[in-house]
Every structure is written in C-alpha cells, then in structure tokens.
Amino acid sequence: MVGREDEQAELEAFVKSATGQALVLRGETGVGKSSLLSRAAALAEQEGHVVIRAAGVEAESELPYAGLHQFLHPLLPDVARLDDGTRAVFDAVFGGVRGDPPSVMTLGIAVLSLLSLSAEQRPLLLVLDDGQWLDDSSADVCGFVGRRLAGGPVKLLVAVRTDLTSRFDTAALPELPITALTDEDAARLLDHRCPELSRQARRIVLEQAQGNPLALVELAAHFAGRSRDLPAEDLIGQHGVPLPRRLQRLFGTRIAALDERVRTELLMGALDGAGTPSGTDAVPGTRYRMRDADAAVAAGLLDIEVVTGDFVFRHPLVRSAVVRMATPNQRRAAHLALAQVHRENLERRATHLAAATVDPDEEVADILEAAAESATRRGGALAAVTWLTRAAELSENHTDRSRRLTDAAFVAGHAARLGQAHRLVQANLAPGSTESPASVLAAAYRALYQDGDVRSTHRQVSAAIETLRDGGTATASADGKTQPEEVLTRLVILLLAISQFSGDRAAWESTHELLASMGDLVTEHSRLYSGTWSDVTRHGAGWAGPVRQAAANLPDLEPWDVTRLGAAAYHLDILSHYRPYLQRVVDRELETGAVATGMVMLHQIMLDQMAVGEWAQAEDTGQRGLDLATEHGHHLFAAQSRAYLAQLAALRGQVGRARDLQAEVDAWARPRGLGFLTQVADSAGATAALSSGDYEAAYLYAIGITQPGTFRPYAYQASRTLLDLVEAAQHTGRVEQARAHALAARDAGLPSVSPRLGLITYGALAMTAENEREAAEMFTRAEAHPDAARFPFELARIRLAHGVRVRHVQGPAAARQYLVPAAEAFERLGAAGWTERARAELRATGTPPRVSTLNLASLTWQERRIADLAASGLTNKEIGERMHLSPRTVSSHLYRIFPKLGITARAALRDALSRTDAAAKV
Template sequence: MRLLGSAIDRIRERGGAVVVRGEAGIGKSALLLETGRAAAGHGVRVLGTTGVESEARIPFAGLYQLLRPVLDDVAALPGPQRDAVLAAFGRSDVVAPDLHLIALATLNLMGDAAARTPMLLVVEDAQWLDPASADVLAFVARRLEFEPVVLLAALRDGFACPLADAGLPELPLRRLDRTAAATLLDARAPGLPPAVRERVLAEADGNPLALVELPLTAGQAGAGTAWLPLTTRLVQAFAARVSGLPTSTRLMLLVAALNDGDLLTEVVDAASLADGERIGVDDLVPAIDGQLIDVDEERVWFRHPLMRTAIRQRSTIGQRHLVHRSLADVVRGDEDRKVWHRAASAAGPDEDVAAALDVAAANAHRRGGMEAAVTALDRAAALSIDPVRRGERLLRGAELAFELGRHDVVVRLLDQAGGIELPVRQRARIEWIRERFDDGIRSIGAGPRSLTELAGRAVADGEVDLALKVLWSAALRCFWTEPGRAARQEVVAAAERLPIEPDDGRLLAILVFAAPIERGAVVLDRLRHLTVSRRRAARLADAAMLVGAFDLATGFCATAIDELRAQGRLGVLARCLAAQAWSAAHLGELSVAIPAAEEAGRLASETMQPMMHATARVTEAMLAALRGDEETAENLAAEAERMSAPAGARPVLATVQHARGLAALGSGRYAEAYEHLCRMHDPADPAFHVALRCFAIGDLAEAAAHGGRHEQVRDVLADVEQLARVTSSPALHAGLRHARAVLADDTSAEALYEAALREDMPRWSFTRARTQLAYGGWLRRRRRPAESRAPLRAARNAFDALGVIPWSECARQELRASGETSRHRTSDARDRLTPQELQIAQMVAEGLTNREVGQRLYLSHRTVSSHLHRIFPKLGITSRSELNTALRMTVM
C-alpha cells in the first residue's frame, strides 16, 4: 500500500504503471480495491476493467469496459484516431484500423480526461484480457510518465500477457508468514478445533484466500487432498460450496460462468430457457448470501475468478452445450457473441456455424482484432465439413497469425492444413507461409531454390501476386544468409520472368536483395527515373539502401514514414526507420540517423521484430562510434551481436564489425580497425556480406594506409574493383575513390585525391570531408602546409556540422600541425538531448504543434509538452521560435 499509495500521491506530477503479480488468492484484487478506495479519497477518478476467460475471443471487450465512462470525449480526438477507436468498438465502418492507432487514440482519450481529473486505471485478471485490449493497454502503460494517469494491473503467476512483457515495474506479492496467517485465520474462522486449525494453516501455506475458504469446507475435504496444488484445492472448496445450493441457483451460476457478458437479464433469460421453467432473480439470493457473487440492477459478477472455474469444472458437457444454446438464443444485438455461443454448443461439424464464424473473423479483422480473427478462423475450420473450405480457413488464420508474430499458432494451423487434400494454389500458400518466418534466416540450405520453384507454380496458376510474395521471401533469404551465387541467380531469373512492369517497386527490391551487385546498375537506373508514391516508397527505400544509394534511400524513407505514421503501421514503420537510420549513418547525417535509430529500436521491440531491433541497435553502435563514444558503441555492438549470432544474420554481424572498425578508426587504433573491417571481406567469416562489405571499403583502406598494411589490403581492393565494374553503386564508387587515393604512392596520390574531390555528390558530405582530411594531411606531410589548410578547414567545418567528433578533432590536430589554430568545438543539440528529445525538437522547429508531433510519434501532446520543458533549458532557450537556431549551432 505504501508503494501504490506513493504512485497515487504523485499522480498530478507524473504517471506510470505497476503490474501486481502473484498466485491465485494471494490478495491482488484486495490490494487493487483498497488502492482504488484511497485514490477516490484523494479526488482521483477510478476506471476499471476485468479480464474474463470467456470474453478473450471478443476483440477490445476489456478496453471497451475500461473506456465506456469516457467515450463521450471521443469526438475531440483527431479524425483518424476517432475513427479507429470507434471501429474497434464496432461503431464505425473504418476497415481494419491498425492496433497502434487505436492505442494512440486510447492514450489521448485517457490523457484528455485525466487532464481534468487525475485517473487511476485498474485492470483485474489481466491474464484473461482479450489480446487486442491487452496489447493496447501495454502500449498505453509505456507512455504514462507525463500523464496524470496511473495504471495498476493484477496478473496471476504462470500466465503470459502483453502487460507482463511491457517492461513495467512489478510488485510481486508473497504468501503470509506463519504469524500473519494465524492472525488472519483466527479473525475469519475463530473457534476452529486445534487439529483443523493446524491442518488449514498447513494446507493454506500463507495464501490468504485459502485461509478464508478452506475452513468453510474443512469438514468435507478428504484426507488425501493436501497433496493437490493449492489452486485445485481452492477450486474444490468453491465447488463444494456450490453443491449445496438449490438446483435453479446452480443453473444460474453456470449460465453466468459461461456467459461472455455480465448482463443480469441474459443470465435470467438463458437459465429460464435452459430449464424450461421461469427462473427469477430471487433464485440468485442463496449465491449472494454465500458471498459467491455480487449483483446490482443490471450486472452479475463473481467475487473471485476461481468460482467460474469451479462451476465450469463441476458441469457436464451436455449441460454446457445446453447453456451455450440458450445464451445464443437470448443474446441481443451482437451477432459475434451469438455465433460464439453457437460454436460452443456444437457437438460436431456444422457448416452454418462455420460460415457464421467466418463472418465473425472478418468483423474482428475489420475492427483490428487480429487475434480474435485467428481464433474464429481456427474454430470455423474445426466445424467445417468441406475440406477445401477447411483448408482455406486454416490458411487465412495462419496468415493472420504470421502478422501477429505467433509462430506456434502458424505451425499448428499449417500442420492441420497439410493433412488435407488441397488444390495446388493452397499448397503453394502453405509452403510460402512456412518460409516467411524469420525472413528466411534460420532455415537456409535449398530455401531460395524451393521458393523459386514455388513461385513458378504460382505463376502457372495465374497467381502473380503470390509469386511476388514468394520471391520476396527468397530474396530476403539471400540478404540475411549466404545461399551462394547459383541460388541468387535463380531468384533473379524467376523474378525477371514475372509478367509485371519493370519498375515495379516489389520487383526492384527482389532483384537488389537477391543480387545487389549483379543487378545494382539496372535497379539504380530505374530508381532514379521513378515517380515515387507513398504506397511504394518503403520498398523502394529498401532497394536504394542495398544498392548503396543512401541519398535516395533516405528520401524514399522520409516519404514512406509520413504515410506509415498516419496509418499507424508501427511494424512496417520500425523497418523503414531502421533503413533511414542505417542509410543516414553512412552519409554521416547524424541528426536524421540518431532519432530514427532510437525510435526504430523502440518500435521493433514493441512489435516483436528481433532482427529489426538488432539492426537498430547496431546502427546506434555505428552512430556512437561516429560520435566518439567508444564504450557505448561497443556495448550496443555486443548486444546486437548476441541477438543476431544464433540466427546467423549476416547483415547485422557485418555492421557490428563496421561499427567496431569505425570506433577504432576514430581513436587512431588502426591495426584494430583493420582487423574488424577485413572480416567483412572474408567469405568464411559470419560477418561477410556480399553487399555491405562494399560500403566499408574506404574505411578499410584508411585503416590499412595508417597501419602500414598496403600490401595486405590489395587483394581485397582488387576484388572490390572487380565488383565496381558491374555495379554503379554510389557508396561503392565513392569508397573506392577514397581508397585509391589513401593507398596510392606519392606519384599518383595527388591526382587521385583531386579526382575524388571533383565528384559532385552533394549529399555525401561525410565522404567528401574525409577525403579532404586525408588530402590535407597528405599535403602537410609533403611539407606543403599552406596548401593543406584549405582542405583541412573544409573538412573541419563539415565534420563540425555533421557532429562526427573524432574526425573533427583529427582535422583540428592536422590544422595545428600545419600552423593554424581552430576554435574549440562546443557541445551541440546532439550532445545535450536524448534521441527522442532531438526528434521532438526537430519536429517543433519545423512548425508542428505539440498535438501534431504526438500524432507522429505515438505520444500524447502532454508528453510532447513535458519533453519541451526539458529541452529548452538544455539548449539555453526559452521559446519554440529559438529552436531552429539552437539546432544549427555547433561551435562558439
């Protein structure tokens, strides 16, 4: 109570969330109830919801229960958010709103209401919330720091739940010690015979509910029950209390236990229908008197969820079927609930019910309840009579489960479908879905080849879109693993035979992911002549990134990101942000890369994309290296390596070595830098990657030149020169121009430096500045200090503007050695602000309002305002109008 009470005491200054964990009966509900009373006494508004097993298949049931008191405020939300949350509750015709857009609407709805009166959200039995509600509340719980809102969730031990995986503070409840247990028992059951008292204390073992309930049935318990799990004994104790009730009361309790709602009228009507005689509310009085349930004018609910379990367990299958049929007849105005009761009452295949479940799945999908849609399709398949329809329902369920990241469900549904005699098209879909998991990382071998054969069968069957999806899976395998040249060529050949437009973004991405060198030139040429739409920009960004056109990639990403933010597609947004961060890092555009990498990592974690999370982390490692923060760079690189090494994810492992090489290079440890970077070029090394090694050739050459390894690097350089004859990759050719110059002898170096600097590459200022630095140093060492200063000055200024601190300091050292001093570099916004603060400052500097920034970053506008209150003092400013200037300042 002290811990939870302190959260309530400071609710007006800051919000948060706590997960209260413990076994059944440990006192979670009592603790939350008492906290709610204390909060109400402090003028805090209390809203609550309770997870119920039978409601878990109804999407957003728990969320609706929680938000019902504030739904009148929904009209004040921005249009897309308003439509999304109304669609989730079946009040809008918006099709399939993204879950995260619903979550943002929930956050703003709660935050706006709490701005008037601070709010406590109490979530009972979170383990039984419907998955859509649990996901939304996990999203909200992570973002309450700056809201006058506290969320408390009770979660039973041994259950999985998104709220348990949200990284929230936890309060574990333990059993009472012997003294406290005896005090409770004596208070609730005074006068027990000593032998019974000792037995109850021993069996309860400090569990409060057991100390209360076991004495009531101690005389009925058999001598052999003590060995049973405590939860089982509690269920038996509840069941024993039910067995003595009148028949009509027991029937009403069974109806209430099986109902997926809490309306008293439904319980009365269904019980009457099942019994054949009129049963009234008064028949519940014995259960109320026995403190098993509570009832008000409209609702009926159990005082403990184990009571539901006890009642279901003591009923027969026939009784449950009868009750579900009765509930299906009395439920009004909710076809989805009716069909679930029909499905629960079905003793065998029933195509009518299966078809109705199909509709329920479509409704759930339209509302954004993906998990509920999977459950409905799974049950529809089980009730299907026709094998082809059964297979189709299983496949649709597997595809939706894949989007949710539920590998276990996908495998189970596909295994069921695989045992049915299905048409060729459905069999192709089975194989394609199997291949999609992990982007083809773990299962390599003949994967790409089997997928190209599958694509060929799909095309022959007229399924071009399916063939494209299959070949994209094959191309991803080529990207993440190393299947060999022959497998790559087969993927390319199959893709180029498809009857689609040659500049289709899906085709370009397949070509470059499968064969980034061999098809680099043709893809780059098409990319440069495309008119880009927001819809296709994300895939085009992938293609541009892998061909080394980082300037094009960041532009495509910027186009796609705005649309993805508006749609709430946070899974795809995480990937696009990771691509933007990675490409901008290679360009040295840290002001773009730093916030993009941080957000990509955060969203990848929220959307359960481990390889995207690893990609974001290793990009952050590169950025830390470019900033001169070696400790952070190594910690992030090691984390990314741990995440990706078991899967053999070569792009991440290659970038780990690149990050380490940059960190060593920036601090002048050239031998170490060379060892890291040359691993990217060794085909036997897990860090070898056919494309990514090309983008570090300039770094490798620099490490070799400073470390006296000119001869050792020549074979690698010759190999990369060979690749450059095939592809027009801007990053590869820029790196090679730099490499040729720094490795050249005195007779040819100057001409090579000047040739490199004549290239017009306006977005490649980091690469150009590094060449200027190397050229200036070369001139100074040739005793031409006056000539060296101009390129060294240009390099210093560019490095300062980019924020690449080690290279700034190196340029200053070279200038001092040439006889010219420089002003000291002072910290800039990138030094003073966190990545998220930098991102918010940039958006506000562009003229966006707090609400607009919040909509883009999936934060409330109050959170944005709180960040600005921290940002202004850090930058030494007092108003939004000063942000532009503050963000541009890098030196005094």
C-alpha cells in the first residue's frame, strides 16, 4: 500500500484500542476504502480478534434486514444461549416466526447482547464495506449499536461512498475521511504497478486518475502495451463526467469482449448481489453463485475468493457496469431466472418477479401483494407501498388494479406519505373522471390531517359512502368499474374520525343516521368505534368487554386497527390494557412503518401516562409526538399534541405554559370547527385555573364544555371534566349547580361506562352530599373502587375534598387520615398547585406538613445544577452557555424541576432548594 501512513496509523490505534468503538471511513469511489478495511481486518486477526465481514449491495437495499443477516449469521448459533425474550426478537426478524416486529431500539439491544456474548472469549471486529447500499433497517440498527459499543470487546468499522447518501450520514459515528493520494504518492503507485508505461501514457493516466488509486491501476492496465505515440485524448470520456461513470466505461470495454455465456453469469450475479469480496456472502444459499467465469477473472473483472473459491467482483463499479451494459430483455430474463432460484424466499422472489414481468400477470401480482403484507407485518410500510403499486401495474383486470392501488394509497397515507397517497389514487381514475371513492378517501385524509378540515371532508366522505351504499356492496366509480368493499369500510372509519374531531352534534347525528341506513354493510368494529368515539355517556355502555377482548389479539392486527381500538379504549378509560403493546411497536412504526399511525400511538401512550401519574414520561412522549407531527406536516396531530401538553402543564401547576399552549390550540382549532381540540383546550384552562385557585375562571371554562346538570351530547370532555365543574361550582357558591351535576352523572349511569367515570362520579356525589352519612358512603365507594389506584390524581382530589369536609364537621384529627395521603400523592405526581393546597389544609389541622426531600432527591445532577444556576438569577441563555445546552433544553428541564420542588415560579427556586437542603441534613 502506497501512502496512507496517517490512515493506517489511525486504524491501527482503532484496532488495538482496549475498548469497543465504531469508525466510518468516508471517501469517493475507488479511493482505497476497501483496501484499508482489509488491512485493518488482517491486523485485527493478528491481534486475536474474530473478524466478521459484510457488504451493502444495491440489489438488496430494499430487503429489510438483509445486511444485518450477513453480519449476524455466523453468530446465530449463540442466540440459543440468550434469554427467551431476546431470542424471540431474533426469531421475529430472521426466523420466520410471526410476532411483533421489533423496533430499532429493541433489535439493537438484542444485537448488543448477542455481540457481547459472542465476544466473551475473543474480541470481535465487524467490518462493513459499501455501507451506502445497506438496507435502511439494517443501517439503523448498525448505527444504534455503533453508538453504544464503548467499554466492550466489540468494534465496528464501516466504509461509505461520499457521492451517495446513506443512513450512516446521520448515524453520529466517528469518521475518518479517505482522500485522494498526493501527486507524489500517485506517481509512486503508478510506477510500482506499471513501470513500463510510456511517458505520454503515464501523463494521461496521472491526469485522468486525479490521485484515485482504482483509476490509476485500471487506466494503467488499459494503456499497458499500447503504442508510444498515443494521441493526447481522454480515452474514457471528458473530465466533466464523474469518475465512477468513466471507470464504468473502462470496465465496459472488457465486459463487451467476453462471450455471451460469461456475460449472463456476471449479470445474474450482479442483479442478485452475488460476488461481494472478502467472504461477505455470510448466509449460504441466499445469493446466486457465479460459475465458469474464469474469462472474467483473466479480464480483471472478477477475483476468486480464497476461502470459498467463489467468483467475486473486483469492485462494485464492475457490477454496475455489467447491469448498465445489459439490454432490458437480458435483465428481465436474468431476473426471471433468479426468481426461480429464490422460489422459497417470498420477498426476494417478489423483487425479481417485479423486475422481470412486463405484461399483466395475476400470479405475479398476487406474490407481490403477499410480499407487501409480509413487509407490513415487519414494520416495512414503505416497502409495502412499492410492492402494492407494482402489483397494481401487473393486475389483469381493473377491479384488482383498483383494489391494489387503493391499498397502496391507504398504506402510504398511514405512512405519512399523504402526497404519494393522493398521486396513487389519481392514477386510478379513468380518463376524464375527477373523483372516485378511493380518491375521496385520500383527499379527505390529506385535508383532515394536514389542514384540520372537518366540514368539507364530512360532506365529501358522506357522499362517497352514500354512492357505495346505493350501489350494493360498493360499485359506481366514475368509470363504472367496481370498488372493493374494503374501501367502504375505510370511508366509514374515516367519517367516524372526522366526526370525532369535529365534536359537533349535527355532524355526529348525520353520521349515525348514515350508518343506520347501511345495515349489514357496517362492520362490528365500525359500530364499536361509532359507540365509543362519539359519546360514551349515551353510547359507550357495553363496549368495554369487546374492547378488552380485542386487546388480546393486537399482534394479529394491522397497526392502524390497533390505534382505532386504542382510541376506543381511551374513551372507556381502559387504555392501560393496550399500552404495553403500543410501547413495543411504536418505534418500529415511526422508523420504517406507518409513521402517522405511530404518531397516534404516541398520543395514546401519553394519555395513559397522564392517567396513571407518569407525568415526566408523558412530557417526553408529548414533545416527541409534537416534533414528529411538525416534521411531517400533520398540523392536526401537532395541535393535538399541544392540547395534551397543555392539559399536562395544567395538572403540574405550570399555569403560564398551560395557558400559552391552550391559546395556541384554540386559535388554530376553533375557526376550523375542531370541537375535539377546543374542548381539550377548555379543559386545560379549567384545570390550570383550579390549580392556581382561580375558581371563577375554572367555572367559566367548565361550563363552556357543558352546562351544570347535563352532559352536552357528543362533547367528549363533558363527562371527563365532571370533577372540575363540581369543584369550581362549589368554591364559587354555586352549590345547587354542583349537586345537580353530580346527580346527573349518577342518573346518566357513568359508573357503568368506565372505571374512571365511576370513580369521579362517586367522588362528586361525596363532595356534594347533603348529609354526612351520604358523603361517607359515596367517599367509601370511590376510595374502594377496584380501579381507584389507576387514577392517582383523581383519587387524591377526592381525598382532599373529603378531608376538608371532615375537618369542618368532625375536627382536625379525623381529617388527617384523608389529607395526608392526598398531600403525598400530589407531591409524588408533581402537581404543584394541588400540593400547596393540601399542605395548607394540613396546617389548618394543626399538623405542619413534613418538609419532603422526595422531590429534591429525584433531581438528576444536571437538573440540580440548572436549578442552582436559575436560583442564582441566571437566564436560560446564560445557563445554557455554562452547561453547553440550548436555552430550549434548559427551559424543558425547568418545567420538570418546578413540580418536583412543589413550586410554580422561578422566584421560588431559592427558598425551595434551601428548605429541602435543610430537611436533608436533619
């Protein structure tokens, strides 16, 4: 190896380092990355490492986990030594066992466990060439693993090209740039490899190669033995042509000189990713094995792998040149032969058949459709869209073509590709037509989630449903062709979602009337969604059982069906049954699957975290959802995230933040008629006002949702804000209204609808009871409710209110048994305003509340440092400069710190830290 002293020294230090790490070599094609990888691998073997090599291959870049399988195949026997949960992760990815496709984090942790186990006896070096061609799923896992290798016996070395984008561009791994050779080193290399070149040829080679080692070697071979009187011309193209293309032309002259049989072998290998150097065909039988290609070796196009004896391409540019030189018919014939080779591998077979087939072929379309279903189950929604679209192109009749394009558009919509979904359904329209049920579906999705349009979308979707209903099972597209029944079901569910976001009585009544006219065309799940999403007070009873049963079958459902049932579970307050599954699959959907569905999963996870008192985690989940919705242009989801964050801020006593978010949501949602969101904003306003003791404002917000003594139809916050309205009415002297509202909850049968509604109904009845016996009885029913502990904030509110009542009637001693657990619960939750109120009530009993060190102890080192700096008077910007954080990050930390210290303002920081420090010393 000529030159590269600095690079070799760095690689030697990398290999000999005692701790695990990752390094990415980045350089142009042919600059010598592969040679450096080989040098590092050889050194590692001398140092006693086990070396495993893999390579990204363009032909496999669409196959999920193909690259990861290369890396891990030699280690898979060790999987049997792992625990059951980790083995299940590998089974789901590689073993063909149907199960929850893992997220990048879950699979990355499993890979780290496997690598650590395999490296117990000898250190391990993973070497990846051509990382730019690694499939996205594998690249994401490699990036995750590479960032977490420090301190272990495993190292990862990756080479990528600078002229192509890859997932490693954003993997945040250390990099070593590999640049062209210096003029002196280029001349030395050329003289060493081809000393017989004429002076004129030598000058042309050096000028053309521009210090690129591959170009130097190949151009020298091209000119070797030619006449000394060479014309001073560019024999492989002008300088304006990129070097990779010029080298492909050079290889092309050698390929053209081979006979047809050898060229066919090379083409088969190139199209199937075969012939990767250095033993990287790690999985036997997964790629085509080239035969009888010695002539290509003699031509400098192939080498022979020492270990396996297989033919391998000298360089990826040879493979590219082979494919580029083949005619379309030759490529199709090769793909067809490869599909037969891989007849037992669904996704590889589908890939080759898609490229081999020109005319409509229903059998091939069925295979592509099956591959799309397989990809969807593994979290590969984007790959599914590609296969479904190709399946539609190959369909033999309009009905199947329309169905497959519609399915592709549907999956694209849930993958946050609303524009692509719209284009797909437009491709399905007959000439001269403007609309079909599928196009209405895609356009309505886009209008709803991007613009929050519930008015026109409700009319359009209703009209499309009526058209399909009147056509029987679903006919009458613009061109007279039939539409599948599945489109009708999707339209119905979309109409229910539109109605839910509208929160409008007229819209819901219109929806229910339309569904009632459809008879058996409405599925049981659609009826479940209709009952639970609309108005649980009037329609929710009886659905909890079916929703709980559905939770047992979540792994068998498509991701969008999971979130629909999750919405029903939220309205029935049994979302905790769903959350473990949601948390297992949400990362997978956000990374490679149904991104929009993943954002809904984040909303549902956040809502359950809020309900059970995991407020710090809920803050992180909500912010993540907001960032993703903003990134993908889902303005409706962004507003929904802000609304939930406003509710959370109100619960935590962050009144200023709650009101800012509330105002932002209201300003966007109210003009659009999004009652679902304006109700959440009003609810956040009521809670924030209660937290700060502004009961009149709380009352005004609460009656904006529903009037006392009734539950406004289809206002989903009407029942959820029961305690807010009752407490606000009582504290403002509206005792009769408070009592009427509590009785209305009882008479509406809220305890039979959901566990939370049962808890707060009994609590409201206890608060408004006209005598002490009833108050004690209703409080006992609330506290003894089987699910009371699942809703710690509501239970603490009920205990606080009952303790206040008992103090006035029975005296301080009797009240303490209710006030103490209420104060402790508020403190654990971080409900600052409520904590202060409970402490005040405890002081009124004559018992000073214990100064708690719980929250101070829960501050991380970073949070404590930020708190100290803020208490000293520094601004967020000044704190950020000292701690190398952004002002926004400092602000987020302070939002978490305030409730932990039981305060609501920055000015209270110094006293809170002093009190808790003093208490810690006692």
